[in-house]
Amino acid sequence: MNRQTWRGLTLALMLGASAAALASCAQAQAPAAAPAARPWLDPKLDADTRADQAVKAMTQDEKMTIIFGYFGADMGQKYTRVPEALPGSAGYVKGVPRLGIPEQFQTDAGVGVATQGGEPKKRERTALPSGMATTATWNPDLAYKGGAMIGSEARDSGFNVMLAGGVNLVREPRNGRNFEYGGEDPLLAGLMVGAQIRGIQSNAIVSTIKHYALNSQENGRFVLNARIGEAEARTSDLLAFQFAIEDSDPHSVMCAYNRINGDYACENDFLLNKVLKQDWGYKNYVMSDWGAVHSSAKAVNAGLDQESAGQAFDTQSFFQGPLKDALAKGEVSQARLDDMVRRILRGLFASGVVEKPVKITTIDYAAHGKITRADAEEGIVLLKNDKGLLPLVATARKIAVIGGHADVGVLSGGGSSQVYPIGGRAVQGEGPATWPGPMIYFPSSPLKALKARLPGADIQYADGKDLAAAAKLAAASDIVLVFATQWNGESFDSPLTLEHDQDALIDAVATANAKTVVVLQTGGPVLMPWLSKVGGVVEAWYPGSEGGEAIARVLTGEVDASGRLPVTFPASLAQLPRPVLDGDPKTPDAMFEVDYTLEGAAVGYKWFDKKGHQPLFAFGQGLSYTTFAYDNLKATTAGGVVTVSFDVKNTGARAGKAVPQVYVSPKDAKAIGGWEAPQRLAGFKKLDLAPGATTSVRLTVDPRLLAVWDAKAHGWSVAAGDYTVTLGASSRDPAAKADVAVAAQALPVGLIKR
Ligand code: BGC
Numbered sequence: 001m002n003r004q005t006w007r008g009l010t011l012a013l014m015l016g017a018s019a020a021a022l023a024s025c026a027q028a029q030a031p032a033a034a035p036a037a038r039p040w041l042d043p044k045l046d047a048d049t050r051a052d053q054a055v056k057a058m059t060q061d062e063k064m065t066i067i068f069g070y071f072g073a074d075m076g077q078k079y080t081r082v083p084e085a086l087p088g089s090a091g092y093v094k095g096v097p098r099l100g101i102p103e104q105f106q107t108d109a110g111v112g113v114a115t116q117g118g119e120p121k122k123r124e125r126t127a128l129p130s131g132m133a134t135t136a137t138w139n140p141d142l143a144y145k146g147g148a149m150i151g152s153e154a155r156d157s158g159f160n161v162m163l164a165g166g167v168n169l170v171r172e173p174r175n176g177r178n179f180e181y182g183g184e185d186p187l188l189a190g191l192m193v194g195a196q197i198r199g200i201q202s203n204a205i206v207s208t209i210k211h212y213a214l215n216s217q218e219n220g221r222f223v224l225n226a227r228i229g230e231a232e233a234r235t236s237d238l239l240a241f242q243f244a245i246e247d248s249d250p251h252s253v254m255c256a257y258n259r260i261n262g263d264y265a266c267e268n269d270f271l272l273n274k275v276l277k278q279d280w281g282y283k284n285y286v287m288s289d290w291g292a293v294h295s296s297a298k299a300v301n302a303g304l305d306q307e308s309a310g311q312a313f314d315t316q317s318f319f320q321g322p323l324k325d326a327l328a329k330g331e332v333s334q335a336r337l338d339d340m341v342r343r344i345l346r347g348l349f350a351s352g353v354v355e356k357p358v359k360i361t362t363i364d365y366a367a368h369g370k371i372t373r374a375d376a377e378e379g380i381v382l383l384k385n386d387k388g389l390l391p392l393v394a395t396a397r398k399i400a401v402i403g404g405h406a407d408v409g410v411l412s413g414g415g416s417s418q419v420y421p422i423g424g425r426a427v428q429g430e431g432p433a434t435w436p437g438p439m440i441y442f443p444s445s446p447l448k449a450l451k452a453r454l455p456g457a458d459i460q461y462a463d464g465k466d467l468a469a470a471a472k473l474a475a476a477s478d479i480v481l482v483f484a485t486q487w488n489g490e491s492f493d494s495p496l497t498l499e500h501d502q503d504a505l506i507d508a509v510a511t512a513n514a515k516t517v518v519v520l521q522t523g524g525p526v527l528m529p530w531l532s533k534v535g536g537v538v539e540a541w542y543p544g545s546e547g548g549e550a551i552a553r554v555l556t557g558e559v560d561a562s563g564r565l566p567v568t569f570p571a572s573l574a575q576l577p578r579p580v581l582d583g584d585p586k587t588p589d590a591m592f593e594v595d596y597t598l599e600g601a602a603v604g605y606k607w608f609d610k611k612g613h614q615p616l617f618a619f620g621q622g623l624s625y626t627t628f629a630y631d632n633l634k635a636t637t638a639g640g641v642v643t644v645s646f647d648v649k650n651t652g653a654r655a656g657k658a659v660p661q662v663y664v665s666p667k668d669a670k671a672i673g674g675w676e677a678p679q680r681l682a683g684f685k686k687l688d689l690a691p692g693a694t695t696s697v698r699l700t701v702d703p704r705l706l707a708v709w710d711a712k713a714h715g716w717s718v719a720a721g722d723y724t725v726t727l728g729a730s731s732r733d734p735a736a737k738a739d740v741a742v743a744a745q746a747l748p749v750g751l752i753k754r
Contacts, residue, residue, distance in 0.1 A: 040349070041100050047350040048283070051342045054099060062096045063341045067305065068319045069093045071290070071312035072106065073116045079312040086158055088118030090290070090416065091309050101345065102357060104206075106308075107159040109417035110166050110180050110196070111544065112150045116416065123420035125153050126368040126545050127442060130179040130413055131166055131196075132524060133379035133541035135188060136563040136622075138659045139686040140195035142375050147199025147207075149371045155203045158360040160353045162200050163416075165209040165250055167193040167240050169603050170524065170567045171216040171596065174493045174581055179413040179523030179542055183566025184604025184619065185681045186236060187705065190243020192566075197248035204352030209244055210254035211289055213237050213271055214596065219493045220583035222291070223591045225259040230270075231709035232600035233260075235676060238275060239704070246751045251284045251347035255304060257292045259591075263302070266292045272303025279714075279749040284350065285343035290416075296322040297331035305340040365422055369546050376543040376550035378657070378686075382561035382623040383537040383569075389479060389517055390536055391557025391625055392454065399457050400473045401447050402509060403464030403502065404483025404521060409441035410540075410547030411521045415490025422545060436489035442545050446483065446519070449552030464505050471512040480516040481555065482506050482534075488523030493581060496527045496573065506530045519551060525569040528616060539563070557625055562657030562686070564622035564730065568604045571616040577607055605731045606677030620661050620681070620730035626652030626691065628729070630660060635725040635740035640718075642701040642740055644682075646727050650689035658687045660727060662699055664706060667722040667739065673708045679726065680705050701725075703747055716747035 039045060040054035055063075070082045072089030084103060085092035091106035108114035113125040128134060128146045137143070147164070154162045166177070170184040182189030193209070200207040214226040214237050244250075253276060256265040265271060266288045276282045285305040291313030293299055299307075300323065307319035316322055326332040348354055382390065392399065401407070409426030412418065415436040423443040431439025451459050462473045464482070474480045484502045488494050497503065510516040510533040517536035520526065521543065528537065538561070543550050553559045573579045577599040583592050599607045605619035633646040648658050662683040666672035683699035706723060707716035722741050728734040 038100065040345070041354065043355050047346045050349045051346040054101065054345050055338050055342045057099055058096065058341065062099070063337055064320065064324065065094045065096060066101065066344050067307065067340050068310055068317065069104070069106070069287070069306060069308040071309035075312050088115040088123065089159070090116065090163055093306070100354065102160065102348065102354060104161050105159045105358065106161040106163060107154050107157070108163045110164040111417055112419040113153045113157050113159065114417050114419050120420060120424060124422045125157070125419050126150070126365055126372055126422065127412060127419035128372050129376040129379050129544040129547065130523065130542040131181050131193070132179050132183060132566060133543060134196065134375055135182040135192045135566040136381055136541065137375060137378035137686065138188070138564050138684055139378055140191050142378055143192045143195035144199040145371055146375045147196035148202050149199070149368050151200035151203035151205055151207070153363055153368065154200070155205050155358050156361045156363050158358050159205065160358045161206040161208065161252070163208045163210065163254065164200055165193050165197040165207050165244065166211065167209060167244050168211055168213070168215050169237050169240050171237070171599070171603050172493070172578070172581070173496060173525045173567065173570060173576065175216055176218040176488045176493045176523070177415070177490055178567070179488050180417050182240070184568065185566070186239035186243060187681050187702070188566055188684065189240040191247060194244035194247025197244065197250050201248065201251065201351060204356040205358065206251040206347055206351045206353065207248070208252040208254045208287060209241065209250040211256035212241060212253050212265060212276070213256060214260050215256035215258050215265070217493055217581065217583070217594065218491050219581055219585055220588060220592055221257045223589060224583060225262060225591065225593050226596055227261060227593055228596040229600065231711060232597065232676070234709045235601035236603050242280060242751065245280065245282065246753065251351045253282065253284070253286045254289055255286055255292060257289050264292065264294050266304050267295055267299040267302045269302040277303055280751045283343065284347035285340070293318050297326040300326070300332050300336060300340065305343045372544045373546035373550050376547050377553050377559050379541060379563045380543070380550065380554045380561060381539040381563035381565055382554070383539055383617050383621065384531070384534070385623050386535040389515055390538070390555060390561070392479065392555055396454070396457055396478050398477045399450070399454070399459045400477035400480040401450065401459060401461045402470050402473065402480060402482045403505060404485045404519070405441050406446045406483040407461045407463070408445050409443045410446065410543050410551070411485045411487060412440050412442055412542045412544070413488050413523055414439060417490070431487055436491045439487050442547060444546050444548035446548040446551045449548045450555065453552055453556045453558065467505055467508045470505060471508045474509040474512040474516065477513060478515065480509055480513050481519055482509050482516060483519045483521070486522040486526055492585070494523070496525060496570070498526055503529055507533065510534045519555070524567055527570070527572070531616070539565070560625050560654070560656040561623060562659070564620050564659045565617055566619070568608055568615045568619045569617040571614060575608065575611070575613040575615070601676035606680070609679060609731070610677040618730050618732035620659070620728070621732065622659070622730070624656045624658065626650055626654050626656035628658040628689070630727050630735035633725070633727045633736040633738045635738040637740055637742055640703060640743065640745045642706065642723070642725070642742065643698060644701065644725050644727070645696065645698045646736070647694050647696050648687055648689065649694040650691055653691050655688070655690050658689060659729070660685055660687070660697060661730065662701070663726045663728065663731060664701060665724045665726070666719070667724055672719040672721050673717070675708065679731070681731070703745060706742060707747055710746070713746055715749045718742060718745040718747065720744040
């Protein structure tokens, strides 16, 4: 039985299990006093000093205690959670009460406090829109606010470690977990996910950036070997981690399941020791993903500091008995064990959780609903809007709403990040009943939200199962909104095709009435064979707890459509670096290679630009209900930093939000040292503009975005020469260009504090 099956079994058994112990388990841990004899409890000392002092005071058994985690939920016959863990939670690590070191209560994940079973009512929490949706806002302030909100729910639910901050780049649009991540560009993903982590950690808890690294598909994730060159990795996936870590200083990093260039991510000396800890100077700790540890000495010596859920998910509890043996045999040094402990303690001290213990308390769900709604509505991307079909005008008399359970709710993504909805599940019995299911619709109905906003309209709903009935309703309506969904989740990848014949439904409806707008709820890109027949397309992703409200506010124009794509929508699978997904889901334990040297650092739009492919929708694309003009583009250099300035004017008649994007390219790529692709995103800004208003924007370009990896110098190198700065509304919609001469520059490999 593999790990996914175990999880399925666990979930099935736990669904009926009581979560009554929730309150009793997470007693508030009283902050321990800091007498002179316990200097590590003195918040006036820095986290490094405190960690050093605490390590000195610990016994060997205490050290062994905090490097090992337990799963926080029961797993059938195989595993019963330790009683101290919060029921249905991701994990638990014992504390050292003698020294005032708190227990670690771990919860998933990026859209809110997720649970893995338990009494439904007790599981209910606020869910943000998917990570992809938040990234589509291109608004780091919203990502921060969302992070702060879910972090506060984690704290108020008794958790002090949140396993949030997924920043794996979309190398593979079929990856079932793309919805948890920050899109395909290192700068955008790094800044958006970094902002979310900052928000979470503003609650004095630990956030965990993940899954480090190159964990780009679910199919075969436990066994696959990702092949990539060092320069390519550092310029793409690792750069996204680097930007996010610089921005947020996460107190923990979670290493991934897969292998990279031969070694598992959690025993990968290059990734953990060399890049993360030596090159980037990362001082906190690395925790494993659940079931990602395969050794004791090798993993420890490669840089893994904490084994997660070891008894439940790994083939052995590697960081217990086997590690003691390795220490006795001298395969692992005492100094390294002390380093592991010091790093974990440093993360805890730096987070503030020792001074501010977590405590279960009430949550203001009404206030949090507004935060998730704001995030969802700014992430909704208007992709097509012929003849101004949207926003829906108050004069539209007959509106048909078809499919997607739009009468009752909105879809969410499955797996460990699944937040159980406030008010319970809107749809029962669809999708798998067990892990990575159940498929959950949040009870926020777009239909109801539309009716509330358009009281004069006659709005009829059809579930879309009967194509002829749907087409009949469409033909009799002034405008048609078809809701189409694609459920994605952890542990499986998805074709880019909508399931359950929804393409045929859209086709039939659009044939009956060309004034059809398709509202998509998907984890990432999908193909749209019906695109030319429909009048409008809106990508709403998985929009979270208040998704129905958010969709209605955008469709009716109560707010502007202001999301922009953080990921390329391909026109066909043939355009992808790997038209056929690697690995065979039928043989999940058979090792295979995934060749990322094919695209190297040319991920997403960079691949499309390099190959000259015309995507269905380009990275950065998205319409507004108003129009914008771009003017006065200037690019200058001072002290090796390129500054770009420009004006953006709202030229339309209504307020709206622009997302000007700045791309850079070398004038002569060959002379400049061979970029992976013609252009790179180098800056962006979300602007809220009243009609007629103009705003001036100044952005500085991170010099690494002009650089190439220089293996000899072990750093970044900017070649002297002319570079083109392109200001545009998307990666394929340039508005102005400026050239700037840049001097040669060598940049260090380490983190840069902004
Ligand atoms: C996932 C992680 C998650 C962990 C704990 C793993 O299966 O890959 O993202 O944090 O489980 O639930």
